[in-house]
Structures are given as C-alpha cells and as structure tokens.
Amino acid sequence: MANFLLAYNITKKAEGGWSDNPKDRGGQTWKGVARNMHPKWKGWELVDNAKKKPGFPTSLYKLVDLQKLVLKFYKIHFWDVNLLDQVQNQEVANEIFDTGVNMGPGVPVRFVQRAINFLNKGGQLAPNLKVDGVCGPATVAAINQYPYPTRLLKTLNGLQVARYVEIVEKDPTQEVFANGWIEQRVSYV
Numbered sequence: 001m002a003n004f005l006l007a008y009n010i011t012k013k014a015e016g017g018w019s020d021n022p023k024d025r026g027g028q029t030w031k032g033v034a035r036n037m038h039p040k041w042k043g044w045e046l047v048d049n050a051k052k053k054p055g056f057p058t059s060l061y062k063l064v065d066l067q068k069l070v071l072k073f074y075k076i077h078f079w080d081v082n083l084l085d086q087v088q089n090q091e092v093a094n095e096i097f098d099t100g101v102n103m104g105p106g107v108p109v110r111f112v113q114r115a116i117n118f119l120n121k122g123g124q125l126a127p128n129l130k131v132d133g134v135c136g137p138a139t140v141a142a143i144n145q146y147p148y149p150t151r152l153l154k155t156l157n158g159l160q161v162a163r164y165v166e167i168v169e170k171d172p173t174q175e176v177f178a179n180g181w182i183e184q185r186v187s188y189v
Helices: 004-015 043-051 058-062 064-082 090-103 106-119 137-145 149-170 172-185
Strands: none
Touching: 004 064, 004 090, 004 172, 043 058, 043 064, 058 064, 064 090, 090 106, 090 149, 090 172, 106 137, 106 149, 149 172
C-alpha cells in the first residue's frame, strides 16, 4: 500500500516555503497551504506571529509546531480524503496526492475516474466509474485492478496539462505560473 510520507516528500519540493504573489489566487502561502483557500488553518496564527518578529519568513522554518501542522494538514486534506493508503501503486498515489495539493483533492479523482474509463477497454481491465470526484471503494478498487499503471500515469498527466491550459485560457494572468506547473507538477513517465 502507498505511503504518505513518500508522497509528501516529493510534493514538498514543489511547494517550497513562503509565497505572497499578488497573482496567486491562493494568496499568502506557506509550504503550499493557501490562505485564501484554507483561512481557518491553525498554522496561520503562527505565521502571523512570526511576521511581527525579525527574520521573517526564514524564521518560519524553525517553528517545529508549524511544520507539524503542515504535515497533518496534507495528510488529512489530500491523502486521507482520497483513501490513498489503500492504493497499491505508490507512483499512482503520489500523482493523485500531488495533483490534489495543486488543484484540489477532487480534481485528480475525476482525472483518474476519467482515465480508467478511457483506458479500460470497455470495462475489461477495470470497471467503468462514475466521474464524481469522490474516491470511494469502487474508485480505489478500479485503480488497484487496472493492470497498466504507466498508461494511467501518462493519461493523468495529459488531463492535468489540459486543465492548466484551460486555467490560463480563462484567466491569462495565470500564465505566469504555467512554466512552473509544467516543470514542477507534471512528472515524466
């Protein structure tokens, strides 16, 4: 079964540290936790206190409790919600997790549901899935049953890139993030 810490250690490289880019819809961000998306996250209190002291934002890296809150946040909101402990293939779980962190936890589930329906040879390789963005037992079973994880990963990457293109087409101000998304989020399979 897939391991959360292995996935997190990959994703944290792309999430970096402190960011406050005015073009980022997420607003202030600490290690990928976006304030506009998650304003009630308990870590914001620690961040706000650190802002009042010298050494910000470097001082954030020294706050052990803040790092624990980040880890717990990712586990609950992007790993557990999608039952990724039950996924047998670590690379597939990594991709679902990372894409969820970047796009929201339901998006990669819709991607995987669409991908399996696209690749399953009319239900011969895995059952057709309802595309609802909910990773329940049927979705996990289909992920585990599908025999070609590399094909699944390639299809997930294709859907991810298509979504990035749609985002920029709808809001050209987001183009500033396009190269980073492709470089840091789309894995080579």
